[in-house]
Amino acid sequence: MSKNILITGGAGFIGSHLVDKLIEEKGHEVTVFDVLEEQVHGKRERPPNYLNKKAKFIQGSVTDYKKLERVVKESEIIFHLAAMVGVGQSMYQIEKYTRNNILGTANLLDIIVNSENRLEKLVIASSNTIYGEGKSKCNKCGIVFPNLRELNQLENKDWELNCPKCVIKVTPLHTDENKPLGSSSIYALSKQAQEQMSLLIGNTYDINTTALRLFLVYGPRQALSNPYTGVCAIFSARLFSGKPPIIFEDGFQSRDFVNVKDVCQALILAMEKEAARGEVFNVGSGTPITIKEVAEIITNKINPKLKPVYNQQYRIGDIRHCVADISKIKDKLGFKPTVKFEKGIDELIDWIKPQVKNIKDDSQKAIKELKEKGLLK
Ligand SMILES: NC(=O)c1ccc[n+]([C@@H]2O[C@H](COP(=O)([O-])OP(=O)(O)OC[C@H]3O[C@@H](n4cnc5c(N)ncnc54)[C@H](O)[C@@H]3O)[C@@H](O)[C@H]2O)c1
Numbered sequence: 001m002s003k004n005i006l007i008t009g010g011a012g013f014i015g016s017h018l019v020d021k022l023i024e025e026k027g028h029e030v031t032v033f034d035v036l037e038e039q040v041h042g043k044r045e046r047p048p049n050y051l052n053k054k055a056k057f058i059q060g061s062v063t064d065y066k067k068l069e070r071v072v073k074e075s076e077i078i079f080h081l082a083a084m085v086g087v088g089q090s091m092y093q094i095e096k097y098t099r100n101n102i103l104g105t106a107n108l109l110d111i112i113v114n115s116e117n118r119l120e121k122l123v124i125a126s127s128n129t130i131y132g133e134g135k136s137k138c139n140k141c142g143i144v145f146p147n148l149r150e151l152n153q154l155e156n157k158d159w160e161l162n163c164p165k166c167v168i169k170v171t172p173l174h175t176d177e178n179k180p181l182g183s184s185s186i187y188a189l190s191k192q193a194q195e196q197m198s199l200l201i202g203n204t205y206d207i208n209t210t211a212l213r214l215f216l217v218y219g220p221r222q223a224l225s226n227p228y229t230g231v232c233a234i235f236s237a238r239l240f241s242g243k244p245p246i247i248f249e250d251g252f253q254s255r256d257f258v259n260v261k262d263v264c265q266a267l268i269l270a271m272e273k274e275a276a277r278g279e280v281f282n283v284g285s286g287t288p289i290t291i292k293e294v295a296e297i298i299t300n301k302i303n304p305k306l307k308p309v310y311n312q313q314y315r316i317g318d319i320r321h322c323v324a325d326i327s328k329i330k331d332k333l334g335f336k337p338t339v340k341f342e343k344g345i346d347e348l349i350d351w352i353k354p355q356v357k358n359i360k361d362d363s364q365k366a367i368k369e370l371k372e373k374g375l376l377k
Pocket residue numbers: 008009010011012013014015033034035036037040041060061062063080081082083084085100104125126127128191213214215216217218222223
């Protein structure tokens with residue numbers, strides 16, 4: 001049956017793909033509520049061209065209680081994706097990140113609890129960043145949860161993680177949902193707050209709520225204008241402007257890249273499956289890949305004459321390894337990643353190519369800002 005669905009932040013990268021799927025494949029009525037943040041959308045008054053024309057668009061911020069209240073009242077299902085999304089940037093725009101991400105979510109929950117509405121389901125986009133470093137194994141101590149690396153370790157370019165108990169090197173494992181949380185940025189803390197506030201309110205008032213901890217999402221429509229997020233888009237934009245990707249540390253840090261199509265699959269499973277009620281789930285590919293591999297794959301595809309640059313710089317607060325254990329979402333919701341990285345990247349590149357002339361590579365600006373704030377060494 002067709003439902004009235006609200007997607008906050010629905011004009012963004014992930015949201016816009018979800019809009020397409022909900023309208024074209026599922027036949028729902030979708031309303032997008034999005035402030036059109038300049039950093040993501042540039043200066044524009046209208047929604048981006050890629051946004052599905054069958055969606056109803058309302059420009060507004062989740063920090064605007066009255067405006068948000070009007071759209072929440074009409075909705076049977078809400079996907080809350082609106083957020084500021086730059087990890088490094090959140091460390092010097094603390095008020096802005098707290099206002100949009102935490103206060104915005106507080107408004108949403110306040111409205112849900114205090115207004116008359118028809119809400120049946122709330123899905124929150126949380127993030128892998130709330131784990132900090134991933135789960136690891138120490139040959140002496142067994143399973144351990146390493147802390148962030150200390151500054152003097154990084155200064156010595158000693159990149160790999162130490163056991164928090166006996167200080168020998170550890171091996172990264174897949175991280176499951178039971179790992180103790182360890183946010184290491186204001187962004188991560190704000191996602192942790194979003195997740196925990198929503199589940200707490202959901203549980204208290206018996207509102208069917210699910211939080212998905214998305215790992216690194218990539219795919220077409222990822223903002224090329226936003227230099228603060230999305231390493232695949234950043235590398236691609238640089239390569240198309242004739243510049244090599246810049247790699248922090250030694251490139252052997254590992255991550256989990258999940259294609260936006262698979263993220264949409266997970267969002268829809270969270271909406272439809274009763275087993276998702278009150279739960280958190282990792283959403284990743286479950287396959288580790290190093291930043292070195294990512295840079296090489298993208299460089300070979302776009303501009304094989306260039307070589308990625310390793311300048312041994314590092315970002316304060318950066319993690320070394322975090323890859324999703326996706327057993328829970330596979331077992332409980334039937335999630336199955338379908339897009340292999342190599343293939344997904346082709347699609348991203350095909351989408352970027354026609355825009356090459358208009359690409360403004362702002363990655364230097366982001367790097368300069370991080371340096372000035374002492375966050376990049
Ligand atoms: N992309 C990833 O790798 C990733 C990983 C983990 C979690 N997430 C989460 O997924 C969600 C969507 O991220 P995305 O990658 O599509 O980012 P995005 O920047 O493309 O989309 C976010 C959208 O939210 C809008 N927005 C920002 N502040 C708003 C506000 N106050 N009110 C209304 N709209 C607002 C922006 O204009 C933008 O269209 C975010 O909550 C993000 O934290 C993303």
